[in-house]
Amino acid sequence: MKFEVTILGSSSATPIFNRNPTSQALNINERLYLIDCGEGTQQQMLRFDIKASRIDYIFISHLHGDHYLGLVGLLSSLHLNGRTKPLHIFCPAPLKEIIDLQFKYSETTIQYPLEYTFIDPTQPTKLVDNQDIIIESIPLDHRIPCTGFLFRQKKRLRKLIKDKIETIDIPVEYYSRLKKGEDFTDSNGKLYKNDELTLDSERPKAYAYCSDTLFNEAYFNQISGVDLLYHEATFLHNMVDRAVETHHTTALQAAEVAARVKARKLVIGHFSARYKALTELLDEARSIFSETELAIEGKTFVI
Amino acid sequence: MKFEVTILGSSSATPIFNRNPTSQALNINERLYLIDCGEGTQQQMLRFDIKASRIDYIFISHLHGDHYLGLVGLLSSLHLNGRTKPLHIFCPAPLKEIIDLQFKYSETTIQYPLEYTFIDPTQPTKLVDNQDIIIESIPLDHRIPCTGFLFRQKKRLRKLIKDKIETIDIPVEYYSRLKKGEDFTDSNGKLYKNDELTLDSERPKAYAYCSDTLFNEAYFNQISGVDLLYHEATFLHNMVDRAVETHHTTALQAAEVAARVKARKLVIGHFSARYKALTELLDEARSIFSETELAIEGKTFVI
Numbered sequence: 306m307k308f309e310v311t312i313l314g315s316s317s318a319t320p321i322f323n324r325n326p327t328s329q330a331l332n333i334n335e336r337l338y339l340i341d342c343g344e345g346t347q348q349q350m351l352r353f354d355i356k357a358s359r360i361d362y363i364f365i366s367h368l369h370g371d372h373y374l375g376l377v378g379l380l381s382s383l384h385l386n387g388r389t390k391p392l393h394i395f396c397p398a399p400l401k402e403i404i405d406l407q408f409k410y411s412e413t414t415i416q417y418p419l420e421y422t423f424i425d426p427t428q429p430t431k432l433v434d435n436q437d438i439i440i441e442s443i444p445l446d447h448r449i450p451c452t453g454f455l456f457r458q459k460k461r462l463r464k465l466i467k468d469k470i471e472t473i474d475i476p477v478e479y480y481s482r483l484k485k486g487e488d489f490t491d492s493n494g495k496l497y498k499n500d501e502l503t504l505d506s507e508r509p510k511a512y513a514y515c516s517d518t519l520f521n522e523a524y525f526n527q528i529s530g531v532d533l534l535y536h537e538a539t540f541l542h543n544m545v546d547r548a549v550e551t552h553h554t555t556a557l558q559a560a561e562v563a564a565r566v567k568a569r570k571l572v573i574g575h576f577s578a579r580y581k582a583l584t585e586l587l588d589e590a591r592s593i594f595s596e597t598e599l600a601i602e603g604k605t606f607v608i
Numbered sequence: 609m610k611f612e613v614t615i616l617g618s619s620s621a622t623p624i625f626n627r628n629p630t631s632q633a634l635n636i637n638e639r640l641y642l643i644d645c646g647e648g649t650q651q652q653m654l655r656f657d658i659k660a661s662r663i664d665y666i667f668i669s670h671l672h673g674d675h676y677l678g679l680v681g682l683l684s685s686l687h688l689n690g691r692t693k694p695l696h697i698f699c700p701a702p703l704k705e706i707i708d709l710q711f712k713y714s715e716t717t718i719q720y721p722l723e724y725t726f727i728d729p730t731q732p733t734k735l736v737d738n739q740d741i742i743i744e745s746i747p748l749d750h751r752i753p754c755t756g757f758l759f760r761q762k763k764r765l766r767k768l769i770k771d772k773i774e775t776i777d778i779p780v781e782y783y784s785r786l787k788k789g790e791d792f793t794d795s796n797g798k799l800y801k802n803d804e805l806t807l808d809s810e811r812p813k814a815y816a817y818c819s820d821t822l823f824n825e826a827y828f829n830q831i832s833g834v835d836l837l838y839h840e841a842t843f844l845h846n847m848v849d850r851a852v853e854t855h856h857t858t859a860l861q862a863a864e865v866a867a868r869v870k871a872r873k874l875v876i877g878h879f880s881a882r883y884k885a886l887t888e889l890l891d892e893a894r895s896i897f898s899e900t901e902l903a904i905e906g907k908t909f910v911i
Contacts, residue, residue, distance in 0.1 A: 322654040351625040410671040
């Protein structure tokens with residue numbers, strides 16, 4: 306099952322040339338989920354061939370402009386392009402007021418159902434639970450209410466060992482029970498243990514998105530053991546005072562989070578515009594968590 | 609005196625790859641004026657080396673998102689980059705409400721004076737009158753209140769003919785009177801006619817920005833004889849019904865406007881996303897107004 310994230314924007318509040326404000330597109334079993342939607346996200350989707358029409362869920366972490374200013378334009382384009390299927394937005398409650406006001410003055414009546422779920426930023430909450438994935442909010446510690454998002458794949462059914470199955474007379478109707486782990490006894494009373502007939506499905510993977518936040522142990526437990534951790538790393542650690550003041554994280558701290566929660570891999574992003582090159586940020590994080598990569602526009606990470 | 613316009617965005621509501629929503633930067637005697645500010649305008653300024661910090665005036669034609677969704681991000685970046693000098697925004701009144709609401713929820717207090725002038729969309733109004741330029745609003749005919757903008761250079765002072773002046777004993781204090789057109793009589797009573805001593809300054813130029821609008825004679829008189837006319841041309845004329853329905857103009861109609869108002873040059877823009885190539889739009893306009901160019905991102909037109 307496909308489970309991958311494409312970086313659409315990696316800059317913090319002030320954009321720099323070729324670094325866009327935050328946005329990420331997740332492809333989970335060919336369904337698209339958008340996390341944050343900074344200005345220019347539409348153009349980034351065009352650039353990296355992410356079909357906006359295929360997005361059904363949008364998650365907005367908080368109401369700093371670099372995380373949502375591309376949303377009204379995107380919603381409007383989907384409308385103009387004839388969307389009819391519902392779009393679900395998970396966001397801080399005031400975002401609806403902002404969107405409604407802008408549509409009021411542009412005299413726009415969106416022609417598809419826009420469904421909102423307002424996130425309680427104070428506690429982890431299950432937002433989505435479908436056949437593929439469970440998505441929870443992660444309360445973060447920023448200057449204004451802010452949540453990250455945790456995507457946990459569901460355990461899938463076991464896989465039939467086709468070559469083996471074909472040698473036994475098993476009714477097709479029984480296959481779904483095999484996939485769920487049941488044994489099979491044939492008409493002669495011969496027992497086949499389930500693990501002779503099926504293979505375990507892949508280990509369910511998890512992805513945690515943590516931006517923007519102060520380094521704070523409060524969210525560590527929830528993201529324990531994730532396969533991929535995206536964590537903001539706005540500054541180098543020599544600016545840790547500034548990071549604390551603005552409720553951001555340094556590259557070193559992001560790596561410490563990854564190490565502490567035993568993530569398999571770390572991607573850092575949300576870089577301050579002061580860093581034209583990102584090597585120092587990467588080196589700093591790798592000094593304590595070697596499996597670190599940079600969030601670069603257009604890069605796709607398989608989870 | 610420099611008087612030129614750089615195209616930052618040329619697309620209509622739905623962006624396409626490499627065509628950004630509407631924005632233009634005017635350089636008038638090394639002062640920058642921004643017209644409209646579609647999403648991504650900041651990135652476009654970075655791309656084309658337009659220094660946002662040098663902008664003192666922003667003009668917003670109307671409240672369709674493709675003309676202003678980049679503004680809050682721009683205002684925020686100027687704030688984060690330490691701007692202290694005032695910024696003047698000329699816009700429809702509700703824009704302030706939209707901006708204030710977004711800054712309220714991002715808990716942003718802009719550290720420079722943000723001065724608003726709300727435009728009356730029903731009649732031409734003088735918005736700016738400084739040493740270089742007079743700027744007026746142009747009432748247009750769109751689905752929601754919308755104005756264009758007319759930039760008329762002021763007539764400059766006459767230029768001293770240095771070689772001639774140096775042969776005569778003229779007090780330096782008298783130079784400013786010569787520049788204004790006065791004659792000079794020397795101590796022997798000899799009269800020098802002004803045109804012996806000075807040259808006329810360049811003819812003042814004018815630029816009209818007309819987007820978005822239905823083809824409508826009401827604004828023709830105001831923009832009569834402009835040196836450069838930017839006019840929206842959302843559709844080819846085979847879609848004139850759609851143009852009328854959505855209160856837009858076809859390429860043919862834009863050219864007709866240019867011909868009727870005796871513009872010296874026409875630039876068409878605000879292209880529908882349906883036109884991947886723009887040749888047909890250009891050819892159609894040139895069929896009746898040969899001095900037509902396309903608004904292409906990054907292109908600068910000297911007025």
